[in-house]
Amino acid sequence: MSAAPAILQQPHCLNHPRREAAARCTSCGQPFCRECVTELDGRMVCGSCHRAKLEVKEKPKRDWFLISVPLQLALGILLLWGTSWFLGKVLLSTPSEFHEGIMWQRFGF
Ligand SMILES: [Zn+2]
Ligand SMILES: [Zn+2]
Numbered sequence: 001m002s003a004a005p006a007i008l009q010q011p012h013c014l015n016h017p018r019r020e021a022a023a024r025c026t027s028c029g030q031p032f033c034r035e036c037v038t039e040l041d042g043r044m045v046c047g048s049c050h051r052a053k054l055e056v057k058e059k060p061k062r063d064w065f066l067i068s069v070p071l072q073l074a075l076g077i078l079l080l081w082g083t084s085w086f087l088g089k090v091l092l093s094t095p096s097e098f099h100e101g102i103m104w105q106r107f108g109f
Contacts, residue, residue, distance in 0.1 A: 014046070025049055
């Protein structure tokens with residue numbers, strides 16, 4: 001196959017070396033055929049750039065979801081741990097007078 005000279009003569013589609021480029025991607029500047037370019041926000045972009053731009057648009061949502069789930073889990077565990085720690089501390093520091101009802105007076109009950 002001797003397709004190399006043809007590529008040098010005229011810009012060809014990056015995805016289809018045998019097809020002549022119809023447009024250049026406004027994002028990466030590479031030549032592409034009519035099939036490989038898509039219009040995005042009024043500009044011609046190639047398939048991979050189109051996908052990349054769409055992913056960037058959707059990314060914050062997914063990232064927030066990925067961050068928020070472990071964060072909520074960690075907060076839940078921390079809250080649970082804190083509550084059990086507090087309860088344990090209160091129970092440990094509770095003297096026998098707790099059973100006599102004096103403890104409640106301390107808290108203002
Ligand atoms: Zn591109
Ligand atoms: Zn193409």
